[in-house]
Amino acid sequence: MPYHSVMRRVLWAVAGLMMALPLAGAAQEQIQQYSYLYPQQPMPDEGLPVSPFFEGWYDNGDGTVTFSFGYLNRNKTTVRHIRHGESNLIENSDFQGVQPTVFHPGRQRGVFAVTVPADSRAEDVWWNIIDEETGEVHKVPGRGTVSAYELDWNPRPHGSLPPLLWFESESSADRGPEGVTAPANVTTDVGQPVTLSVKVRDDSPRDPEDERFDDTIPVRVVWSLFDGDPEALSFWRHEAHMNSGDDPRVVQLPEAYGVARVDVTFSRPGTYLFRAQADNFAGPDSSSNDQCCWSNAYQRVVVDE
Amino acid sequence: MHTEHRECRKHGRLRGSRNAPDSTTNPIAVLAVVVITALLSVVVQAQNASDGMDTVTYHEDVQQIVNDNCVVCHREGGIAPMALDTYELVSGFAPLIREKVVNEEMPPYAYDRDIGIQALDEDWRLSMEQIDRIATWVDQGAPRGNPDNAPPAPDLQDPNEWTFSDRYGQPDLVVESTPIDVPAGGNDMWHRPQVATGLEQERCIRAVQVKPAGNAKAVVHHANSRFLVRDDEGEMQSADRLTEYAMGKVGEVIPDGVCRRAPADSYVGWDIHLYPGGLGRMAPGDVVEDNVVEIGIWFHPEDYEPRYEQDLALYGVDQGEMVLPPHGVTMQQDFHSFDHPVRIDSFQPHGHLRMVAASLEVFYPETGELETISMISNWSAQWHHSHIYDVDSAPLIPEGAVMIIKQWYDNTAGNPNNPDPDQWVDWGSRTADEMDHAWIAVTHLDEEGYQELLAEREQEEESSGPSVASAQ
DSSP: OOHHHHHHHHHHHHHHHHHHHHHHHHHHHHHHHOTTOOTTSOOOSSOOOEEEEEEEEEEOSSSOEEEEEEEEEOSSSOOEEOOSBTTEEESSTTTTTOSOSEEOSEEEEEEEEEEEOGGGTTSOEEEEEEOTTTOOEEEEEEOSOOGGGEEOOSOOTTOOOOOEEESSOGGGOBOSSSOEEOSSOEEEETTOOEEEEEEEEOOOOOOTTOGGGSSOOOEEEEEEEEESOTTSEEEEOOGGGTTSOSOTTEEEETTSEEEEEEEEEESSOEEEEEEEEEEOTTSTTOBGGGTBSEEEEEEEEEEEO | OOSOOOOSOOOOOOOOSOSSOOGGGOHHHHHHHHHHHHHHHHHHHHHHHHHOOOOOOIIIIIHHHHHHHTTTTSSTTSSSSSOOOSHHHHHHTHHHHHHHHHTTOSSSOOOOSSSSOOOEETOOOOOHHHHHHHHHHHHTTOOOOOGGGOOOOOOOOOTTSOTTHHHHOSOSEEEEOOOEEEOSSSSOEEEOOEEEOOOOSOEEEEEEEEEEOGGGGGTEEEEEEEEEEEOTTSOEEEEEEEEOOBTTOOOEEOOTTEEEEEOTTOEEEEEEEEOTTOSSTTOOOSOEEEEOEEEEEEEOOTTOOOSEEEEEEEEEOOSSOOEEOTTOEEEEEEEEEOSSOEEEEEEEEEOOTTEEEEEEEEEETTTTEEEEEEEETTOOTTOOOOEEEOTTTSOEEOTTOEEEEEEEEEOSTTOTTOSOTTSOEEBOSSTTSBOOEEEEEEEEOOHHHHHHHHHHHHHHHHHHOSOOOOOO
């Protein structure tokens, strides 16, 4: 190799080292806290922890505030199961147990919410997740004091609202990430299919002059396991929704009104909690990234031998 | 006079407006320039120390700089928090002005000197000589001087006027979004109306500016726009991008000889991101009623004959994962190349409150050289400048060369824009979330045109001698 070429490489190496030195300390500090962080690395199938996310807070107008939480499972395909306890803890014990134990791959926004009474609205609600393999602690505060994270219940600029959800009577319908919980458990036996259902209605006010609303904006409902053994069940497309695509957990309601159903069978007894997310993402002013508009419904299932 | 008042970081590399790898990438040359510059700096400072300093006064030496660069915003009714149009006001803020100017936080145009292309259109930076003059004036006690020597009052543009009207007159076409009330607080909003342009024939755009009306400037985070046209069935279909606006951006000027098309019988499909309550010092913190955003378009003449197409597109910077842990930092990068030669006409990195720096580089596979085109090491979400390269300096990129875009993020408490360093942050649409892309305007050349432009620049360099960076 010619001398000048070698010299050039040496000089660049020295220059590069000098430039990297100030960064090395920061990188080391970073590695100590978050040893998995290699931003240029493609997402692997497994082996990465789950990080809790605070989505934002709603001022309910009565002094209470609602904190919305989601998470990021950075594994490309692996569902993580982290049981309630020290490894999956909400520090305010009033809310411990409302968070998921089943973490699906990717970023899942607004999967649950808690409402904080007026007299403690200024206090943080921390959600901690400890990775059982690496011991890393990932935590995030629900916090109702930072305006950049404020959410609201108002219709979006083109009318989108989180769809209304209910199980029995429409008078009990509710909307948003805190959503509704079924008043009664569903029961079944191992190997016996059971149908889960939730009723949905979109009441978003739309501009009749806007041609984008000449046809009804459909509502999508996605069923998922929220708490329980993710290895012990299978979803099946319900016969009422044969035109909703390949994934049986996903139900399309073209009229933005109706019942969203899914069939499930279990291979092990136990208690399972399911979440149905109904969204308005086909609207021009609604998406997961926008933090609006979807609603959650939760259905518990007890499975016997 | 002092030559070194700056406290911000500096780069040691000078470059001209060349379009391909050059000798400035030689590390020996770089080190030599650094050493010589440092020696010269020492010599000049020693000379100044021995000579003593000339007195710098407001009316004789400083007021013209303030009039030309500050008063446009710092005046009664301007968007800045205080007026700077009298000696009393300016001298009252003298220490703060010194700090902001020396650190190049004001005027608000973050773009590193002495690295990458320095010949920019709509460049708001002061020259080093101007910075030194202001710093010296403050250091000397901000003396007034003789009011009889004051420069004439500036002929200021109405702050609600189109910025480009001085250059092109009033826009040929103005398209307004539909009005919407922006509440005082709550979730970010995305307003996406579709508005007819009224254009009866296709035209080529010469310049375009997006202008939030009145006090809506602080609540309009961005206002993207693209053309929509109806297909044979009458369905609205997406066509070319019109432009992009983000907080602080002035507008775009499309170089002569190229065309960014505005289709006939088209609509503007708006995508307006609204931030209730507002961002920055000018945040109204109150309801903004009937918020409207306007697009002003200046067209080339109807008989204009462009040679090439130009477009503005979003280039992702998402090769890695966009995840920021609490109190953490990260960097994103991505790579883009073309199957034909191009000219890069402008570069505008985009991120939100945690983004702090950005760069654009070009890698030339045939030679293995890496060239820095632009570096912004103190980027702020409050000023989304599109860095418009002077047409004679705009990078000419051969087929197969690779654009490398890098963006840096800081989720620590040390980032003054950070709303909450305890939060995990990832990609999202809200201002509190992050984004990782750049808007780049590109003229799509063919090989013949590329070679012609190369030859023109080489001829110009030969006739004018070796080029040196035009850092002011």
